[in-house]
Amino acid sequence: MTTLTGRPNTALLVVDVQNGVMETAHDRSNVLANLVTLVDRARAAGTEVVWVQHTSDELPRGSSTWEYVPELVRREEEPLVHKLYGDSFEDTDLEEVLSARGIGGLVVAGAQTDACIRSTLHGALTRGYDVTLVEDAHTTEDLSAYGAPPPGQVIAHTNLYWKYQTAPGRTAGTVPTAEVEFGVKAPA
Template identity: 70%
Template structure:
């Protein structure tokens, strides 16, 4: 249903599951395990896995904080997109990578919920993609000291509003890792009430 013509394919977009990003993340181990399960399901289904890696002063290239967590392995030939902003599309090669692979539908997992996940989901929808969030495969750290709600509430709220998000000619929604089936046409069709 994407508004992008000639883009029938799906990709799993894994955003910023880097050592320095998820070191203090809420429910880190369970979320990383769910991301790994989603990656396995995508590979088994022949679906492209695209990795996004944030770069900043705290996440300098080729440092331990910048590297992906050891539980996740980037496969040979799987694209890795470097980014500097929350939205994985902003000033990156992501659009070119997705166009090259004929991708019009994204399944999104990773970190951080309140910044890069939300920005990337909205960036995808505004650019014409269908975008499904894996509801138990994204996380954030505790930012209550800065006035944010506790991380479990940030995650629940993001799942709630993305479950019911709408845009003309595009689909949004959420799916749990256990229910993720890349053969299903509308991955967010089994809307959940997190």
């Protein structure tokens, strides 16, 4: 249970599902279908959906590569957090957004597994959040030419180690899209 007092709510955190990130993403169509399902189910349950959008030299703000994929459409009332670093909390207003909504638990999905997803998972856990990774709703590109394992192995390894992640007073773990339960509030 989160170590953040008075924050019983959970949010779906959708990280960097942008055109330039997803164009060569591993298992793109299945991951996107799962992300669409998660967003729809979160909305139907009244669970906050919080969007994170990365800006970099490869993803210049306002460019087509920077935009979210057309399969996912953010509603105007849903918070959008802009970031420059891997960890979605680093030098952003994400903490303020979550605090204002009483959110102490995160369900994380998006891209890239071996960069912004991992950084955000660890950043959230160290800040006191309960953090669940949706095991079939995150992806990465193939960086094996640079010495990385193939993307399927990167995803599998991240799922494996996050499944067993622990921290005092907080929960972590993985769950497939089909088993994500939105609308369930943690005890205050």
